[in-house]
Amino acid sequence: MNMTEALNKVLSGEELSREETKDILVGITHGEFSGEQIAALVTAIQMRGTGVEELLGLRDAVYETGVSVDIDCDRFIDIVGTGGDRKNTFNISTCSCFVVAGAGYKVVKHGNYAATSSSGASNVIEAHGVSFTSDHDRINKSIQECGFAYLHAPLFAKAMKFVAPIRKALPFPTCFNLLGPLVNPSRPGCQLLGVATLGQMRLYSSVYQRLGIDYGIVNSIDGYDEISLTGDFKVKTGSMEKQFSPSDLGFAAVGPQELEGGATVAEAKEIFDSILENRSSEAQKNVVLANSAFAISIVAPQKSLSDALALARESLESGRALQTLEKFIDINGK
Incomplete structure (x- = not known):
């Protein structure tokens, strides 16, 4: 054409x-x-x-x-947000990845540098001294030895560099902004996706149904592209669509200021580390636990939500989530 x-x-x-x-x-x-x-x-x-x-x-x-990646395990999940909600939250989905991996489930996250916040997934991971790679052996070593691997988008999605100048020149988001969650080069069979609008929830749900992916899509009613616990949130899977409140998970509602990600990558890293070291605020911890629980319920659908939440809490409070991060850095450090 x-x-x-x-x-x-x-x-x-x-x-x-x-x-x-x-x-x-x-x-x-x-x-x-x-x-x-x-x-x-x-x-x-x-x-x-x-x-x-x-x-x-x-x-x-x-x-x-682009460049594809073959992962040597049968079932793994990606946890990702569409971005663009302009809320400048801390790295909730990336933090949740380490909690889910610490709970014993394989996670392959696909991400990039920040677009609208101070620190994207690639920013906070790179700040830990990690070297990004497209080497299949190292990626699979990471997933096998610590349960987590990270795929830095520019190393894989070659087409996106050709549209980058257009995206930068246009003063509004385009169809290319919707692509990130759908082009993980490892092609995960499970994904927890955070979206900023209910319209996006409907769009991605139709796409996932066509692809046959086990999915959960979350949207906080006040516009966060993740479970923010700042109010009610909606969750849609292939078999369920339901609105939850923080109290349904046993959590108190949190204020938007408690989710702020800082003004610099260094500040974002400190928040990130404080959560995995289990010394963060209760609000920060609970938001990560909520997102992790729903991710576990997607990759392990036989688990009830309450069981998934208990697994997430045990991963974080026992130190296994932090150990996953430390092992990941050891494998992938510069």
């Missing part, structure tokens, strides 16, 4: 097919379209709203042009 046909189709209100969208992004990586054409197309898609087939097509293109 050429760009003129694609633009005419989108401007008339139609959605591109999965194959058409894939071909467009692959064409972008081959330099077939001008920056103006790409900007026009993504703007038109954004004004109409990204469709399920379009998001699947973009995902296909990223995988086709």
Whole structure:
């Protein structure tokens, strides 16, 4: 499909097919379209709203042009947020990864540097002296020996560098902002995803159902793309959709200021370490436990939510989550 046909189709209100969208992004990586054409197309898609087939097509293109990773275990989970909620929270999902791994479940997280907060997953992990890698042997050594591996997105999703200038030039999020959670190069069969809006929850749910992934999507009603415990939150899985309050988990509601991630990477690292060392505030600890519990309930669906919460608490309070971090640093240190 050429760009003129694609633009005419989108401007008339139609959605591109999965194959058409894939071909467009692959064409972008081959330099077939001008920056103006790409900007026009993504703007038109954004004004109409990204469709399920379009998001699947973009995902296909990223995988086709990128680097894949084969993980030597049958079942593992990724815990991730869409980002862009502009709440500047501490690294909740990354912290939860180590709690879940400390509880005995395999976690392969895909992440990047911060876009709208002071510290993204890659920032806080790199601050611990970790060297990012695409080496399969080291990645699998990490997952086998400590239960956690980290995949720094720019090493794998080669297509994204071709659209980076357009994304930077446009003053609004585009369809490419939705891709991050869907292009983990290890292709996990389980994922806990935090989204900032209920519209995104519906979109990703449709995508996951098409992909056959065991998923949980969480959204805090006040706009956090994770379980913030600042109020009620909604959880959707393949078999359940329910609204919870913090008290349903035995937690008190927390104030937004208790979730702030600091102004620098150094401050974010200190919060991160304080949680895994079990010396953080109760609010910070409980938010991580809540997200970890729902992640465990996705990767181990035979566990009840109360059992999953107990496993998360034991991982954190026993020091196993911290030991997972320390072993991960030992394997992946510079």
